[in-house]
Amino acid sequence: MSVVIEAQNISKRFFLGERNRTTFLEEWTAFTQHAVSLLLRRKKTASQHSPRREFWAVRDVSFEVYQGQTLAIIGENGAGKSTLLKILSRITQPTTGEVKVYGRLASLLEVGTGFHGDFSGRDNIYLNGTMLGLSRKEIRSRFDRIVEFSELAEFIDVPVKHYSTGMYIRLAFSVAAHLNPEIVILDEVLSVGDTAFQKKCLDRMAEIIQEGHAAILVSHAMPVVRRSSQMCLWLSHGRVVMFGPTDEVVDRYERESAEKLEATRGPSIARFVSWKAESRSSTNAHTLPASHEEVTFHFEVELTTSISQGQLGISFTNAQGLVLFSRHLPLQESQAGKIMVVLTLPSLPLSPGFYSISCTISNGNGSSTVIQGIPELRVTTERASDGPLGVLSLPGSSVRLERVRSE
Amino acid sequence: MSSVASSPSSLRKPTYVVSAKAWLLSRPADLWTYRDLFFLLTKRDLLATYKQTVLGPIWFFVQPFFASLVFSVVFGMIVRVSTGSLPFLVFFMTGFITWNLFFNCVNQVSQTFLINRHIFQKIYFPRMIVPLSQITVNFLNFVAQFGVLLLIIGVYNLTGTHIALSPRMIFIPLILLCLTIFALGLGCLIASWTVRYRDLNMLVGYSLQLWMYASCVLFPESIVPANLRWLVDLNPMAMLILAFRSCLFGVEHYVLSVPALLVLLVVAAIGLWCFVRAERNFTDTV
Numbered sequence: 001m002s003v004v005i006e007a008q009n010i011s012k013r014f015f016l017g018e019r020n021r022t023t024f025l026e027e028w029t030a031f032t033q034h035a036v037s038l039l040l041r042r043k044k045t046a047s048q049h050s051p052r053r054e055f056w057a058v059r060d061v062s063f064e065v066y067q068g069q070t071l072a073i074i075g076e077n078g079a080g081k082s083t084l085l086k087i088l089s090r091i092t093q094p095t096t097g098e099v100k101v102y103g104r105l106a107s108l109l110e111v112g113t114g115f116h117g118d119f120s121g122r123d124n125i126y127l128n129g130t131m132l133g134l135s136r137k138e139i140r141s142r143f144d145r146i147v148e149f150s151e152l153a154e155f156i157d158v159p160v161k162h163y164s165t166g167m168y169i170r171l172a173f174s175v176a177a178h179l180n181p182e183i184v185i186l187d188e189v190l191s192v193g194d195t196a197f198q199k200k201c202l203d204r205m206a207e208i209i210q211e212g213h214a215a216i217l218v219s220h221a222m223p224v225v226r227r228s229s230q231m232c233l234w235l236s237h238g239r240v241v242m243f244g245p246t247d248e249v250v251d252r253y254e255r256e257s258a259e260k261l262e263a264t265r266g267p268s269i270a271r272f273v274s275w276k277a278e279s280r281s282s283t284n285a286h287t288l289p290a291s292h293e294e295v296t297f298h299f300e301v302e303l304t305t306s307i308s309q310g311q312l313g314i315s316f317t318n319a320q321g322l323v324l325f326s327r328h329l330p331l332q333e334s335q336a337g338k339i340m341v342v343l344t345l346p347s348l349p350l351s352p353g354f355y356s357i358s359c360t361i362s363n364g365n366g367s368s369t370v371i372q373g374i375p376e377l378r379v380t381t382e383r384a385s386d387g388p389l390g391v392l393s394l395p396g397s398s399v400r401l402e403r404v405r406s407e
Numbered sequence: 408m409s410s411v412a413s414s415p416s417s418l419r420k421p422t423y424v425v426s427a428k429a430w431l432l433s434r435p436a437d438l439w440t441y442r443d444l445f446f447l448l449t450k451r452d453l454l455a456t457y458k459q460t461v462l463g464p465i466w467f468f469v470q471p472f473f474a475s476l477v478f479s480v481v482f483g484m485i486v487r488v489s490t491g492s493l494p495f496l497v498f499f500m501t502g503f504i505t506w507n508l509f510f511n512c513v514n515q516v517s518q519t520f521l522i523n524r525h526i527f528q529k530i531y532f533p534r535m536i537v538p539l540s541q542i543t544v545n546f547l548n549f550v551a552q553f554g555v556l557l558l559i560i561g562v563y564n565l566t567g568t569h570i571a572l573s574p575r576m577i578f579i580p581l582i583l584l585c586l587t588i589f590a591l592g593l594g595c596l597i598a599s600w601t602v603r604y605r606d607l608n609m610l611v612g613y614s615l616q617l618w619m620y621a622s623c624v625l626f627p628e629s630i631v632p633a634n635l636r637w638l639v640d641l642n643p644m645a646m647l648i649l650a651f652r653s654c655l656f657g658v659e660h661y662v663l664s665v666p667a668l669l670v671l672l673v674v675a676a677i678g679l680w681c682f683v684r685a686e687r688n689f690t691d692t693v
Contacts, residue, residue, distance in 0.1 A: 002419070006421075011427075014691055086528075086690065087425055088425070089531055090423065090425055090432065090433070090531040091527070091528060091529070091530075091531055091690055092687070092688060092690045092691060093425065093426075093427065093429065093432055093687040093688055094425060094426070094427045095427055096427045097426070097427055098424060098425065098426040098427065098428070099424065099425040099426070100421040100424050101421055101422050101423050101424070101425070102419055102421050102422055103422055104422060105422075107529075107530075113525065113526050113529045113530055114526045114530065116451060116455065118455060118458045119451065119454075119455075123451070126447055127444075127447050127448070127451060130441070130443045130444035130447050131444055131526070131530055131532055132530065133440075133441070133532070134443075135443050136443045136446075136447070
């Protein structure tokens, strides 16, 4: 496996406060003040001498991406993810370090930039394509595929200022999806367009990665990160917290964010210990096949205070945050210590995918804590794609065709 | 792709290297790689000016012609600037379209970073492509206006006023090359400054207008008083416009001013240097 991106000790420094002094006059005033103070040989006052405050958006970041691999970059807002991407895609120069990039890199954070409203979709495909590094010849050979992908064939000669936002984005993404780069950068752009088009885009991305190209994914959605990347780079305040196989990095990331969340929520009344699921055919504690057999969930939490007249709820949420199922039971008198919530379901009618399990515990005095189960529940399938789609996988469902007699 | 797959990394050459030590953000060779973008931007800018106008491209001929006509009335008939054997309209228009080429180039190139910052913050391509395509658009407009000028000269010749064209016309491309290099350099210089000082842009328009009066657009070199000679001698634009008129008509025998030529080269070099410097980090400040 050959390396496609090699980043060594990348740092980027910004100066805070530099933006404030942006007019020529202000700069000039500062300059003359400085000159006068030099002339008069006055001792510099603190304000004149104050060094510009520096801020390291990225600090000593090193990593490699190999061919056929997807690297996820995670971290809270302001961790330096976007700055790192800008350095990789040659938009800004690092303050220290070096990145070697092997192959054409296309970033999908630039979807639709450089479109000109007065020009037709056709003109903009060419302009945007050449901006992203294609030659006119390359665009000509892909033109039909781009138009077909965008589903805008009948509007292709209409000025894009008459397009709806959805059409605009579809056109932009279609160009981006046909760049055939060796390295793709995805920065959570796929929250755009309708669901069907989103799916098409995701499929196209998967295709690009399967063709042996590498990808860099920036996302806050841990299920997406787990599913689509092998390696993960966790940044915090510009520095690398951890770089390694995705499962290890994300496990720790999720654990620490849960702890941090707990810390910010004030005195929590309970803390997560572990969870597992069991069914006849399951082999893994956190993965279940989508079968219609009895499943037992064990969710262990530790109460940090004793609770009286409280309540306990356990719920299943899908990736979009929709609560799919929830059960509650009263907590009359409970001493501090570990308790086990045991939930038995006659079947698990969920489609394949990732679901989060959480437990809400509230005390009679009004304080409550939400405990997220880590990792997420994964529901798998053995069947091919002709199975049912949607949130639910209803037992015993059947579908058939009937002829309607014409009269 | 195949080359990426086959050879081990130690033997492969990176497609590009982003380094803190690099002096240039983009390699000069990238300008060639992105030549199609240059063509399309040029085409876009040429067409964009005509979109949604009634007269369309005709504006480019009409505009300098009317301006020349107005100045002809004021300076040729009322103030009566002596222009030798040339009719004032022809005299003035020659200088005016040349000046306009310079003015438009500097004005547009100096706004490169401000106008395109949304694109520059998201997509990499050699930034120099944008000024180069703007210069090309203005040059093509100049060529069209030059055609109108020749047409007017033709009309004068047919109606009895004899205007001779000089064989020294063959030097005109060289003069235009110097002019565009100077305009590019100066535009780049201002562009890299406007990254930090936005209000500089306001100054540029006024300064350029003033500059026109020191550049022998409206009057021949001969009427410049001795105590203001230095304004002409140090001024690359005066040099270029005088040389242009001199080569076109063979009048006003003009000798190139060495100081002005030096100013031209120094400004162009500093401008390009500042531009590539600004290119590396301008997204941090804009």
